[in-house]
Amino acid sequence: MADMMQLSEFLQKGRAKEVKELVQQAIDEGMSAKAILEGGLMHGMGIIGEKFKKNEIFVPEVLIAARAMNAGTELLKPLLIEDGVETKGTVVIGTVKGDLHDIGKNLVAMMMEGKGMKVVDLGSDVSAEKFVEAAQEQKANIIACSALLTTTMNQMKNVVKAVEDAGLRDSVKIMVGGAPVTESFCENIGADRYTADAATAAETAVELCQ
Ligand code: B1M
Numbered sequence: 001m002a003d004m005m006q007l008s009e010f011l012q013k014g015r016a017k018e019v020k021e022l023v024q025q026a027i028d029e030g031m032s033a034k035a036i037l038e039g040g041l042m043h044g045m046g047i048i049g050e051k052f053k054k055n056e057i058f059v060p061e062v063l064i065a066a067r068a069m070n071a072g073t074e075l076l077k078p079l080l081i082e083d084g085v086e087t088k089g090t091v092v093i094g095t096v097k098g099d100l101h102d103i104g105k106n107l108v109a110m111m112m113e114g115k116g117m118k119v120v121d122l123g124s125d126v127s128a129e130k131f132v133e134a135a136q137e138q139k140a141n142i143i144a145c146s147a148l149l150t151t152t153m154n155q156m157k158n159v160v161k162a163v164e165d166a167g168l169r170d171s172v173k174i175m176v177g178g179a180p181v182t183e184s185f186c187e188n189i190g191a192d193r194y195t196a197d198a199a200t201a202a203e204t205a206v207e208l209c210q
Contacts, residue, residue: 002026007040007072012047014064016071023072033079034199037107041072045103069103073110080114089141089209090118092134094126095178096155101148104178104198108146111202117142117209128155128162135163135172141209144201145191147178156181157189173208177201 002025010018019041026036048065051057091112095105102124113119120138122130131143143163147153156176163169174191186194193208195201 004039008044011044094122095124
């Protein structure tokens, strides 16, 4: 039986190969994507975050752990995609300008895809203008912005303004999320919906397209 504490430890040590093997073993044994994510991968990343905060580890170690996390979550993607689901709408997603944290955004994108949304992932460090251009090109229903830094979350305000300036405010909904983002921040900047986690973000995206 795949041991989720061992998975957490491999992730903390940035051992991507072992993370992949253990995630695959857990999948083969029939463990749910949620159990693997929460019990192993996110548990490990939580400990990394705590150690980073206390200056017990530094950026290189965090980066290596993040790579191992992405290697593990990629394997979970097929489990999160429901077979035969018709496209419910289009979402343009990215991490805001100045922000390189993409793990949470990747999870949100995967889960949205899993719920039948067409997801156009712009990556990280995405400017307000780029969000708007992509939304126009893709005729998107939703722009979804992620931010992990208190210094970059304010970029979301620029996205709301750029959407307004482009005359898209009535046709495009704006979703925001990421660790420092809150419901009241969402209201203050005039975005449409804040969600705290990837699964709720995916459900909300579908709801907004109905
Ligand atoms: Co950074 N980092 N980091 N980091 N990093 C944090 C965010 C920090 C809290 C660490 C700490 O001090 N404890 C801190 C921010 C402090 C603050 O602003 N208050 C911090 C800092 C300071 C920095 C640097 C400035 C460090 C430096 O250089 N001195 C630097 C900034 C670089 C930049 O972006 N310009 C930096 C760099 C990095 C790495 C590159 C090394 C790496 C990122 C690698 C990568 O993403 N590819 C990294 C990492 C990994 C972290 C921590 C440890 C983990 C983040 C993570 O991936 N969590 C983080 C500490 C922590 O969060 N505890 C930290 C797992 C992920 C699944 O969770 O992203 O929260 P999260 O996503 C969740 C929800 O938030 C939500 O759903 C997800 C799961 O359900 N969600 C959404 C996310 N987006 C959403 C969008 C939605 C809805 C929900 O709708 C659209």
